[in-house]
Amino acid sequence: MTHLVFFCGHAGTGKTTLARRMIGPLMRSSAAPFCLLDKDILYGGYSSAAMTLLTGDPYDRDSPLFLDHLRDPEYRGLIDTARDNLELGVSAIVVAPLSREVRERRLFDHAWLGVGADVTSRVVWVHTSEETAHRRIVERGNPNDAYKLAHWDDYRKRRFVPAGDMAADLLMFDNTAPASQDYEALLAGIL
Template identity: 30%
Template structure:
């Protein structure tokens, strides 16, 4: 099994000049969301107090993070209480890389969806996110089975709903790639990236579609994951947040897929996702399709 590490440690820049790690994590989270297009040019940012509540940080910490983002030209401070996203200058030049299927996995809060959106903005390929495609139906199915709509931990979800959820995800991906469109598929893929047979079947099917498949794993430090999960405030994360220490003890941050893959490091001290995404595309363009 081979892996390619694409993250480099940051040694300078506005975020590194911040006094504390929490400011760095908040600034990085918002930077990734702006560069992924989740936060759009001209959009009014939540208030400092709201961001503090979302991230579990102090108002002072949020203000320091905002200062760094303003230095980077990503946020305009119009007043003490009003900040505007500035991203028009980030309009990416779409790569001419040949289309392929990218399967992007990682734990909750690792930044895999943001990476997927950035890659899509850089390539023009389709983004196919598991939660976007399946969540409404999954919630209804769970309720029909007598479980909470936010359940992602019980045997009911794991044995009855999850397999169909991933079946729908991959069917959607193959419907796009069969038409020759590149696909960026984002999901945890925790079981799937442990299963060499499943990965081999997907690779063969994508090959039948005429596209090569690449596996990408997004790694992240625990504190950055917590910042991401807190800020997005999704109902499906409630159990994780309520039992965070136990959740962290149950997962393996050293996990890597069982096949050749690329690693993106979304830890606070690593390069921004956009830089790593651009290098990933350049790396893939150099590798002939099998």
């Protein structure tokens, strides 16, 4: 059995840090190999080159141009890479915001993902308060966040915490100040 685990959420919530913390325990507990597929690592260089050619701003990841024309192909490539690993018997952790896909519940659709029924999929929604996320974004000083910070009022309108039907089957993880029991509960929920 292979596992497909998504770590989703908005910027500054700690998705990557959490995924990196969980990969070892996931491999030990499941006795299965995992790969870690982070959208920013896999597509960061490509997106920088494309946006430099299109706008002169290599760090733009939030303008309408990027969101309307490059976002979806990046995410599709990320999911296709995960699927290829799953077909080789390697479980995958996918790290990306994927907020639109969470809203539309696509990450629970095995046909949309292109994976078989033998794949166990889990979606972790990583969240913190807006203030904590903003502080973390400022502190990390990543140039990819410049647009978010310069247009914070617009960006913050895109932030949400899934609730109701949208949250069904999501593993919600408050990453503000988690304790060891929170990580253990998340591991149990994933496996």
